[in-house]
Amino acid sequence: MSHVEFQTSPDGYRHWRVGIEGPVATLTMDVDEQGGLVPGYELKLNSYDLGVDIELYDAVQRLRFEHPEVKAVVVTSGKEKIFCAGANIRMLAASEHSWKVNFCKFTNETRGGIEDATENSGQTYLAALGGTASGGGYELALACDKILLIDDRSSVVSLPELPLLGVLPGTGGLTRVVDKRHVRRDLADYFATKSEGIGGKKAAAWKLVDEVVPRVRWQEVVAERARGYAESARRLPGGPGIELTPLHKDRTATASTVHIKYVHVTAAIDRDRAVAEITVTGPPAAVSPAAVSPATVSPAAVSPATVSPATVSPAAVSPATGPASMDDVREQGAAFWSLAVARELDDLILDLRTNEPEIGTWLIRTAGDPARVLAYDDLLLAYYDSDWLAREIVLYWKRTLKRLDVTSRSLIALIEPGSCFAGSLLELALAADRSFMLFGLFEDGEPGAAPATVTAGPMNFGPLPMGNGLTRLQTRFLGDDDALVTVDRLQGRALLAQAALERGLVTFAPTTSTGPTRCGSRSKNARRSLPTR
């Protein structure tokens, strides 16, 4: 399989058109039959492959960040008589199992993002089915808040996977029909065995669609409904959109290694060991956009002296450690650290999942000042309910971390001296399968370095829920409310290894090879710095 990049922009779309008229955007699916991501199949009948879905994902993201004025999004088709025939069957037949799993996962995540925009961003999605929507095409419609179907005696919705292919509609079809749209299960069972689909009034009576509209009134009713949703949608104020400028991404590969370098995130892939070492760098010291460059935020440039081994309280965070206001954030735009890191992580996760399926272990490190991470978090949360951009950035972190949760790799967080696992970045450790926090210091570490700490903050207690609706800490301490309360009380305090281990925030706290003596002395230090309970 050839290399796949997930970065694109409307100028480069081959399969979608984006039209914006005031508060209503229209995403028109008009798949280029010859535009398959890999050779060997034609994308007939508006069927899709990963390339088509990458464009859809990009469009949904840009609507959120670049077009805050948009409050309703109509998803429709540029083809006559057909909305979308779903995932391309020939593409699926020619694909390896791992490719199909990865493809469906991404497709599901994009549909989840559409629902997230409807629910949390005040951009309500409306599927306007001017023709038949079958299989994944109907599943795309199911991700929208409302479904309109043209009533022309031929257009239907269908999930023909079972009768035609003997597989289940796996991109949310069965679950959304039953659990989201509340189609009665016996009717859903019948529907899923009826390859010719269901249209007209029965489709509405069974709740498969919300409304069927005669052909003569189609355009008018779709526009009317979109305006209605736009009027009732609640989108926060906060100024015009910001442009999602192209990521700075540098990829160099040899036979056995790949290095991917963004501004704040790097990944070193060792194919022989099947390991990717990922490092996320914390916010830069200065706030002006000019200061956000790789040179100022490389791990070496972070003085260990800025990482206090003792308690770090939020009150101690000076304005200099974070942006002063949302105006600063808007000025920095896509270069603003929190947004830039979310984009870089998002792209890296998708890149590694798709292009490096054999790299089974991801080691995740951070480097920087924990206090600064918390300061950035605090600003976003202070404006979460009043500024669309603050909210969008937090929602993007939520989705990116959820992507990490369902990434089928062994995720190991390595918490080492100079790291900044605090608040939003602590979520990376909590999303990992296991975490190892160095007890003490590396033998060959920098002189004067301070041992690693972890710091919980408000981001760990609500704004970034997992797919189960719980925070990662709630999930971690399921059934152990005391442990959760204890960590809650320790918000803003930098915890050394011993304390983090005792509080259940890390899996293991190994010592280095320097043996028990030095670690023993560190252990005493650790105990001295523990807050009293």
Place this chain on the structure above:
Amino acid sequence: MSHVEFQTSPDGYRHWRVGIEGPVATLTMDVDEQGGLVPGYELKLNSYDLGVDIELYDAVQRLRFEHPEVKAVVVTSGKEKIFCAGANIRMLAASEHSWKVNFCKFTNETRGGIEDATENSGQTYLAALGGTASGGGYELALACDKILLIDDRSSVVSLPELPLLGVLPGTGGLTRVVDKRHVRRDLADYFATKSEGIGGKKAAAWKLVDEVVPRVRWQEVVAERARGYAESARRLPGGPGIELTPLHKDRTATASTVHIKYVHVTAAIDRDRAVAEITVTGPPAAVSPAAVSPATVSPAAVSPATVSPATVSPAAVSPATGPASMDDVREQGAAFWSLAVARELDDLILDLRTNEPEIGTWLIRTAGDPARVLAYDDLLLAYYDSDWLAREIVLYWKRTLKRLDVTSRSLIALIEPGSCFAGSLLELALAADRSFMLFGLFEDGEPGAAPATVTAGPMNFGPLPMGNGLTRLQTRFLGDDDALVTVDRLQGRALLAQAALERGLVTFAPTTSTGPTRCGSRSKNARRSLPTR
């Protein structure tokens, strides 16, 4: 695979011993290595196959019905140094996929039954691991409310499936470790990759077991804990146990057909059509045990005149239609209709699942008087909170219907004249994937026959939840509370096809081939008999 029967009794056990001392029962697993259900493997190290689990299921059921005095059940091993090594690997390796799925499903259901006994019957299960419990052995322990592990420097618990076999611990291992016992996920992840397992204090600290006990105090502490659980368990009064006498089961087979006949349940299997036609007969007219014989309850003996096409209200049920008291029930014992039907259905489901994997469609009919079904239901529910036997019978119905829910066959309910889909038997139609209710009468039906009805009753509104914790009606009308309330208000009323269809209780209401005229007139009748809303 040879024919498997699920009926057994302690006299015939090869792998388990049951000991009862007052309120404490001990189930000792002592697997006969040479006692495999099919040739080709030895059941070493207390490993199990379906035959071992059939005995466990039987023992759990008998403790509930035959030994209401038992309030704590100790599950332990008769082997030195080993509790149970889980499902036999050679057996699994030699089995077809469908056999393994069916085996694991039954095993899961038995473990679910152990949890149901602990939660709802006041029989608390305690796993006493006097040796290592690995894989399915640990999963059996996980089904118990408490786990004690001997602390002897060698006994451990483990889920070695992943490192040793590359499969997940699928009989509840991962889910119960995390969601039931609340082992922290990162620790559970580590545990599931550590084939050598975890014992001693760490097993308790990580919540993998509840208590580790030194060898010298083992017997004493196990007995002490069992007594403690027995003292705190709440088991309802209601007299001594009743014997689960052997089922009357007659099985006759030809090359293409099988007929299975119990007292109240029959199944006619047509291998050419891959269909099983199942008929459940309603309660007999008389209440004395002598009257409960196949002759009096065969479908032909049920006069259609007893099925009123008009409304049947609970108040109209005379004492003669049901047992007068729980004393009557106790006198009838295992022959009591509600219990006998649950046992027969349970056995039939297991038989067909295991012995007839190619029979993909099960057609389910009932025959009898709906009012009588409701009368039997009412008696059980009236004593649900005060009589252990009434409660056990309802709980058994709950488990049997859940078994039906997860049976991977197409289940079709056929609701025809002379049927009694009311209350507990209506659940059969609600558990089906689809239901067809005849609109009108069969052309060749009996003269004077009345059309089919369905009747909701108290059993449909709480006592028989599905695995999702909701009733079948709540699940059916998910998100449509009005529909649920409407059906609730119609409790006790016999609804004809048109009304049942309008209320969403049946999937389809086809007419017979006599055409629309006659069905049209039936339709008017149906409307006349509808209660006003």
